[in-house]
């Protein structure tokens with residue numbers, strides 16, 4: 001998982017436009033709907049044009065224009081596991097805070113309503129793969145044993161305690177009392193246990209990787225950070241076997257490139273006192289091999305978080 005810069009909000013989800021955009025209309029409508037407590041266990045459904053039919057609940061967020069922006073923003077990669085999605089799958093538009101209902105842990109009863117007022121909130125949307133974002137029976141590997149476990153985020157949104165958990169009333173504050181809402185939102189944020197790539201600037205420091213492709217909480221974290229790293233690994237199923245195997249292949253590629261850099265450096269030093277022509281030749285090779293190594297760290301590359309960790313660890317070994 002790496003930090004991803006959020007780009008500007010797509011037009012459809014903008015607020016205070018004239019005429020009102022789809023996202024704002026839908027949000028205001030859903031807030032009215034959930035103001036009625038008798039609707040709390042019902043699914044919000046948007047009335048169709050002229051009430052002719054009931055359309056599927058929330059649709060603004062899944063518009064193709066929103067999907068396109070999200071896909072580009074995440075370079076076609078899953079926000080959580082960094083696998084390239086687009087070759088095999090359309091990609092899920094993920095609600096970080098679940099819109100329908102939520103639970104602290106998979107298997108626990110769903111609490112309704114969820115964060116319905118954030119269904120069309122740009123900041124709440126991510127691009128994700130079905131293995132991280134949905135719930136599946138997955139093969140989870142701990143380095144020794146493989147277990148079949150139901151994992152994947154789906155409706156999970158665990159907090160350290162439920163003291164500051166936002167509730168349906170906060171939907172009203174979201175539109176009527178921004179400062180009150182932000183105060184409540186920030187309190188909840190302080191106890192959030194899932195790492196979020198667009199918000200947490202230090203998301204990468206939470207993880208370390210080994211040569212087998214396994215991911216772990218990093219050293220040097222405080223207890224809340226440790227909890228966040230461990231909860232995120234579990235909830236996003238980041239220790240699933242298929243993902244570990246693909247990360248391991250990436251480690252092999254990176255390590256092979258590190259060897260090429262080392263060899264190029266050896267050659268460069270060996271011919272340093274030879275002709276200028278040889279000097280330039282071996283310097284060029286060294287520069288090219290370094291460029292290839294650095295490219296693994298680019299945000300558009302699969303498993304850039306892992307690449308950054310391994311490459312930085314390698315170079316840090318030279319710094320005394």
Ligand SMILES: [Zn+2]
Pocket residue numbers: 078079080081082083128129130131132133
């Ligand atoms: Zn994923």
